[in-house]
Structures are given as structure tokens and as C-alpha cells.
Amino acid sequence: YPNPANDQLFIEVSEAVGISLIDMTGKVIQHEDLKSGNNTIQISSLTPGVYFIKSANGANVRFVKN
Numbered sequence: 001y002p003n004p005a006n007d008q009l010f011i012e013v014s015e016a017v018g019i020s021l022i023d024m025t026g027k028v029i030q031h032e033d034l035k036s037g038n039n040t041i042q043i044s045s046l047t048p049g050v051y052f053i054k055s056a057n058g059a060n061v062r063f064v065k066n
């Protein structure tokens with residue numbers, strides 16, 4: 001959350017996991033290693049648009065950057 005987002009995304013995970021932020025063309029824009037619990041990801045440098053978060057365990061989430 002939030003979705004859509006401006007500068008930051010807040011992600012809560014039950015166990016440590018690596019994630020990739022992917023643009024609409026499939027290009028990996030950013031990689032983050034999340035710790036168990038609450039995490040903050042800075043997205044202020046991203047161009048407005050639709051992105052995907054893909055985790056190493058196979059989960060996918062779509063978000064919009066304003």
C-alpha cells in the first residue's frame with residue numbers, strides 16, 4: 001500500500017524474501033531484499049506508470065506509480 005503510490009510503497013511479508021520491480025516491458029527496474037515484517041521501498045525515481053512486484057516465491061502484484 002498505497003496503490004497508487006507517489007514516493008514509497010509499504011510492504012508487509014511474513015518471511016524474508018527478495019523482490020523485483022518490473023516495468024510494463026518486462027525490464028527489472030529495481031531489486032530489494034525484504035525482511036520479515038514491515039518494509040518501505042522508495043519509488044520516487046520511477047516514471048509514472050504501471051509496474052509489477054515479483055517475489056522470489058512466485059507472488060506477483062501490480063501497482064501504479066503516480
